[in-house]
Amino acid sequence: MAYDEQLEARVNDLIHARPGVIERKMFGGVGWTLNGNMAVGIMRTDHLCVRLPPEEVDEAIRAPFVHEFGRPGAKPMKGFVLIEPAGLEDDATLAEWIERGTARALELPAK
Template sequence: MSTEREQLADRIRAVIGDDPNVSERKMFGGIAFMLNGNMLVGPHKDGTLMVRVGPELYDEALSRPGAKEMDFTGKPMKGFVHVHPDKIADDEALRTWIALATQFVGALPPK
């Protein structure tokens, strides 16, 4: 039986398609999807989506339904948000969040 994390990872793969600039890397106890070597999005074990939006899009991202600060260590990580699984239940919503992350991460220099 696949986990919520694996199901979300499969959905992310379907949205991203065969983009040669996207790769996967073990990170944060799971996997992260990287764009040109920079962290883009990642699924968590509970089905929550981790999204890197950067400082300029951070407040906008937090104002969206289901988004909250990412705080692995108890301290918020500015520029990263978690999105509740209910708010990415359909592929169009997931695609919107990946597009927002791509807006920031796509402008970063490749690693």
């Protein structure tokens, strides 16, 4: 299953403004890391996965188009949310999610 290359291009335009970003294939999609920590990724073909502080996830999933990230029927991954394509239509919203994910990745110890 391929991922959304248009979304990848949009993310690239926004995230590569930061130094030290590394893009790599992961989980059948693509992810961007800072200091070895995933910040954001494209999963399930066209959904954006964003790393957040775990205490912010409950509030984030109250927003439209935002869900906990994890396999169906399994416990969600702590500190990650998944945003549907409808929640990523405008570049300003996408930029906000990328900023949140990169900020969290930079808070973590380097790997």
